[in-house]
Amino acid sequence: MIWLGSGIIYRALIGCILAGLLTGLIGVFAVRMKLSSIGFCMSHAAFAGAALGVATAINPLFTALIFSSSTALLIGPVADKARLHADAITSIAFPLTMALAFIFLTWSPSIGLTSEVGSILWGSILSILNSDIVYMVILCAVSLTLIILFWKELFSIMFNRKLAEADGINTKPFIYFIIFLIGVVVTLSLKLVGGLLIFALLYNPASTALQFLHDMRKIIVAAPLIGVTTCLAGFLLSLILNLPVGSSIVALSTIIFAIAVILSPKRRRFKG
């Protein structure tokens, strides 16, 4: 039984708030820029990195971060070089990262999926450390600052990349920056719900906000709030019903999205 006043719970709650905020925020860009499979690929790259870390006795979070950020940095330029959409390159990178993960796991068969690697795959919010919180706070601050600074360009690219190019915006660095950010956010949020469920946190809050709002500026504020609320409520639900934390958060997030679709005013005719 975990005492509600314990440090573990406080860290878990702060982790929920930060991960919900980050994934909700960055998810808006992932959805609008049609980078749907990036999150999927990033979590598996992080998993491969964590497996390597365990096999070589290096901090798995560090190796996971190296793997996912390197993959993120490669996707954009490779997509441009191959003249394919980033999603296509992601689909090629995804099985590769899984293959690498399994190879690394065979290097340390005694550890397998039962240790830190497992916590990256399934999530382990109660094992969140103070250092994890610090990393997430730094990432929050850096992401918010950069998004505010380059909001004008990102706003335009989210509307239509080709038009943004036609207006004289060099879109490539911004797309690469968002892919990189998705990679880092996914890696640092893995302890919350795990690699297999992280996409739900990335895409559901943004998709929910898009059901109700007609203004991108409101969506970019609403999606992180939805993300935070979902993470906190899902976490509390898991404590009350004794369910896995990640699964509770994802199930709740999907239910909220389904309700949003049903209630969405966007399917009504616009009067004016």
Added chain:
Amino acid sequence: MFRDHVIRLVNVSSTYEGERRAAIKDINLTIERGELVYIVGPNAAGKTTLLETINGLLIPVKGTVEVLGLDVKREGVRVRCRVGYVPQDFIVDPGEPYTAFDVVLMGMYGKMGILRKPGWREREKCMEVMALLGVDNVADRPMGKLSGGQQQKVMIARARVKEPEILLLDEAFSNLDMESRHRIPGLIDQLHRERGITTLIVTHDLSHLLDGCERMIAMDKGRIIADGRPGDVLSILERLTSYPRVEVIG
């Protein structure tokens, strides 16, 4: 008298991604500052490809493109900051979370440069241009909820708002209602006359041939087949039995 070349294409061929056949082939073209040029031709003649090659959205596989004295391949971003472009058939999904005002304001973002935020001057300018095109009354409505004609006017306002030196219009009048079909081309003509903006208009419908047009380029199968005064080009096209009939109304 025209003073200088603002667009110069030498032996240019462009191909779209995944296609082997060049969409435009061996194009040699010079446009002088302040010219108003119609580019006509049937579907798949290469008209849109020519515009996209000029503003660097499509990098040619062969030849050189120079716009406003800059090599488009190396300095495409700088070129596009000074060129207004209205793409063909740009219709926004009804669920898009952008207002008509947002779409027009975005036209200035490239020219404003990185890190600079739009202020009241830019917003005022947007409303002025929207009023000129008759879409100021829908400024705060979602772009996707506007009619095709209104969206087209918003797109023209977007290209116009950054005060371009070159204006590229790709079938920009096709979705307009009858009243706007006379008024909007008239505004483009006025802009061209008053500010000397070099204007390239791609169309396959010549029902609104502008007074200021002194040059017409006819394309077919990716090549320029006629280039000269509109009357002369149309006469040549009439004699070509293989060329689809170009309709001139009014």
